[in-house]
Amino acid sequence: MNIKKLSALYFSPTGGTEKIARYVAGELGKRLGLKPEYIPFTKPAEREGERRFGPGELLVMASPVYAGRLPNKLMPEYQAKIFGDGAIALPICVFGNRSPDEALRELALLLEGNGFQLAGGAAFAGRHAFSDQVGEGRPDGDDLAQMADFAAKIAEKLAGEELPPLELDRSEIGPYYTPLKVDGTPARFLKAKPLTHWEKCCYCGACARACPMGSIDPKTMDAVGLCVKCQACVRKCTRRAKFFEDPDFLSHVSMLEQNYTRRADNQIML
Known part of the structure; x- marks a missing residue:
């Protein structure tokens, strides 16, 4: 060919x-x-x-x-x-x-x-x-x-x-895989969005530029739109100011760390 x-x-x-x-x-x-x-x-x-x-x-x-x-x-x-x-x-x-x-x-x-x-x-x-x-x-x-x-x-x-x-x-x-928590029950975090440690944030806009959905306001750095949990904002923040605190999300992460290393x-x- x-x-x-x-x-x-x-x-x-x-x-x-x-x-x-x-x-x-x-x-x-x-x-x-x-x-x-x-x-x-x-x-x-x-x-x-x-x-x-x-x-x-x-x-x-x-x-x-x-x-x-x-x-x-x-x-x-x-x-x-x-x-x-x-x-x-x-x-x-x-x-x-x-x-x-x-x-x-x-x-x-x-x-x-x-x-x-x-x-x-x-x-x-x-x-x-x-x-x-x-x-x-x-x-x-x-x-x-x-x-x-x-x-x-x-x-x-x-x-x-x-x-x-x-x-x-x-x-x-x-079907899609159902994320699980540490206890084996479904982890429901569809509505989870990244939060910001404002004492660390320098308003550089790196998180807004990184978001593939355009869901972070470039002026306020708040997540205002759809979040697909890709972690781009967390990983590309220059000050490690972005984070998730949703309990189901964090339990799912712990489950992955316990079972899939x-x-x-x-x-x-x-």
Whole structure:
């Protein structure tokens, strides 16, 4: 197959998904003799308008996993704005060391439904956005080696005259994972929003600029709109002034730290 253009598009509020998308695309680029174009799809302005990819193009499409699925507030935007028109796609999901659950299959089916031909796909573990203890150090050297091997196998597939159909379960996608508290009961924190230690805040606006939903007032630094719990404001605050105190959210974080510090396996689909 004659691949003329390689692109990597990613939604990545805290940078973990972008890192993996760039690494996989870079490894593919080495093997295909192409320089990847990197397309952020994170902030509201970056998500305006459609993105169309045509014949001879390869798209690495990367998304984080939220509750075992694609982020529910972003999935409709993926569906409404990213189209294949005969291009080839490589869906990549990044999960926080618990499980990718249905996210990879969901992204693959979405891209296939939007006109892409699938070359393969993968779900790679990263550090969890909620806690540095969950997925600490991921992706590590072993992960990067697995990504490079994955890219090599995809490049080998693309060297053929035709791309064989990808074997994929096309049944209905399962439900979202229900977050749990330490006691095993459901953790209900949909309405939780970040708070601010005002004695630390310098009103620099880093949190407002980082929010992928545009939900932090750049004048007051208050969370005034929809919060997807991505932790971008917490992690990018220059003074460590942003925090969550919702009891269910904090109990869920503790549950993750108690049960999911073991090394989760990556998933490869070829």
